[in-house]
Amino acid sequence: MARRDHYYDPDAPQANSIVVAVTVFAQDDEDRVLLIHRTDNSLWSLPGGTQEIGEDVSGTAVRETWEETGLKVKVTGLVGIYSNPNHVVAYDDGEVRQQFAISVRAKVIGGKLAGSSESAEVRWIHRDELESLPIHPSTRLRIYHGYDGDAGPYLG
Template identity: 55%
Template sequence: MTRTDYYDDPAAPQPNSLVVAASTVLTDDNGRILLLKRADSGTWALPGGGIEFGESLAQCAVREAREETGLDVEVTGLVGIYSDPRHVIAYSDGEVRQQFNVCLTARIVGGELRSSTESTAIAFVEASRLDQLPIHPTQRLRLSHYQQDRATPYLD
C-alpha cells in the first residue's frame, strides 16, 4: 500500500480516519539516532506505527520498534504529542488519516538490527547529518524536540 504525506497543503484530501500512533527515538552508545528509509516515500523516519486493539501506547512503541528494526526496546520517556491537523496522510486504499503521534524515547535492551519490508535502509545517523537527509517536516520537528532535551514534552 502506498501513502502520500501532505503538510499544510490546501489541496490535501479531507481526513476520514484518526489513528493513534507511536514513534520512538532510539540512540546508540555514541548518541546517533536510528532512522529508517521508508519504502513507500523514500524519506527517513523514526520507527513507529499505529496502535492495535488490546495494546497500550508503550506496547505499541515496543512492538513497532521490534517489527521495523529487529531491536528489543524499553520505553524511557516522552518527547511529545503531535496532532497537527495540517498533517494528512492519504493511503492507496482510500484511507485519509489525520496524523496523531506520540513520540517516545526508548533504550535498546536486545535484538539484532535489521530492516523490514517497510524500509529500504536502516541506519544510526549522527545529529550533524540529519539536515542532509530527506525527512518529512513532522519527523524533523520530533527530532528537533528530542535534540533540544526539553524539560517538558512538546504538546500539540
C-alpha cells in the same frame, strides 16, 4: 500500501479518519538517532506505527521498533504528542488520516539492526547528517524535540 503526506497543503484531501500512531526516538552511546528508510514513501523516519487494539503505547513502541529495526527497546519517557490537523496522510485505499502520533523516548536493550518490508535500511544517524537526508518536516520536528529532552514533552 502507498501513502502521500500532505503538510500545510491547501489542496490536501479532507481527513476521514484519525488513528493513534507511536514513533520511537532512540539514541546510542554516540548520540546518534535510530532511523529507518521507509519503503512506502522513500523518506527517513523514526521507527513506529499504528497502535493495535489490546496494546498500550509502550507496547506499540516496542513491537513496531522490533518489527522495523530488529532491535528491542524499553520505553523511558515521552517526547511529545503530535496532532497537527494540517498534516494528513492519504492512502491509496481512500483513507485520509489526520496526524495523531505519540512520540516516545526509548533505550535499546537488545537485538541486531535488520531491515524489514517497511524499512529498506536501518541506521544510526549522527545529528550532523540529518539535514542531508530526506525526512518529512513532522518527523524532523520529533527528532529535534527528542534531542531537546530537557524541554519537557511537546503538545501540539
